[in-house]
Amino acid sequence: MAKNTTSANPVPDTAWLARGRHLGPEPERDVRRNLIALKAAGVVDDFLELEPAEAARSTVLHPRDESADPGPSARRVFEARWQPTEGITVRGQLTTYDPGGRRKSDDAVSWTLVAEAERAWDLEWASPATVFWPDTETVLWDHDATGDVWLRAANMLPEDDDELRRHLRDCARDSWFLHVVVHEAMTPDAVGQWTLTRFLPPGLRHRVVEHRASPQQAQIADFAVKREFDVRLPRGGAVVLPVVPGQQGYEAERFTLRSVFLDGSEPVELTSAIKELAALPRPLGPEAEAALTRLRQGWHLLTPDEELVHAQQMVSRYAEALDAMTKSRDLYKDAADAAQAALAEAGGGDAAPAAPLPGGSERPDASPLGGLTKAFGKLWGPGSK
Structure with missing residues (x-):
């Protein structure tokens, strides 16, 4: 079973959390250019870029807390403020990290993104990811931090049985994203290979990772999710995995789909199940809690x-x-x-x-x-x- 990392504190319904890795050469340049363009277009009210040392020693609204420090491996801190709807303000903070201390040209740069609204998050609001990152497939910002998977693609499961089980376990173990496994009853055409997450509302689209099992992986994929998460994967169907084993409010039958058509049409039952899981309470892990604290206590972009x-x-x-x-x-x-x-x-x-x-x-x-x-x-x- 996947490691149970329950927390006494649930994720607030006002917060939007994500983390990943940027595989391109200039992640900060990509963020900077996108924010400049969105501010010029009036989408973003204002933004700010800080060196980590400057962010750590600046005076903030609230008393300082150690968790408000971005840490020694941080590269840059970006803050942005925007209004997804009239009268509601969202504050977002993206931090890029270099875990190795000195990045090589072919290394990935990790990032965390936390946004918080003045009221409960509306899934129809724009994704905070596309406020900071360019909404284009040519910029490779959407690689998950805990596994070799992408947010904007259907990720095929490994062919080796042991690697497949390890892959699912590692992806769901400390991930900040929701995970769904879809079994292909037969090999789909080009349209059927597109990710099903594109049918999700904007505020949920970049919080879900889609895994695909090939037609011949029906049994091993079913065995893997049964062993790791105590759920079943129907042949030609899908299952939305629990955030943690024994998640409050999670019932396997409600999040198991007997049939999913990969013909380019919207899988309404599947998208409804994903939205239902996203609405359930989920634990706020230590790293996510620290990131939320940095947003609240380390905020610099004041009106x-x-x-x-x-x-x-x-x-x-x-x-x-x-x-x-x-x-x-x-x-x-x-x-x-x-x-x-x-x-x-x-x-x-x-x-x-x-x-x-x-x-x-x-x-x-x-x-x-x-x-x-x-x-x-x-x-x-x-x-x-």
């Missing part, structure tokens, strides 16, 4: 109103800090005066107050406790009983 609120919050914080410092100074002064009086009384009134050091500063050892200790030393003296 004028947010900048005003931010400035007011900073003024309030500085005032509180100054007030605390003043109170601390007054308390210390009162304690020092009390200690000086006790010292004078212990010396019978003959002890003169210690002269302050130049500049009005006290000697390093002239603390109230030190004064009392010396006073009692004089009273008892050497040889006293």
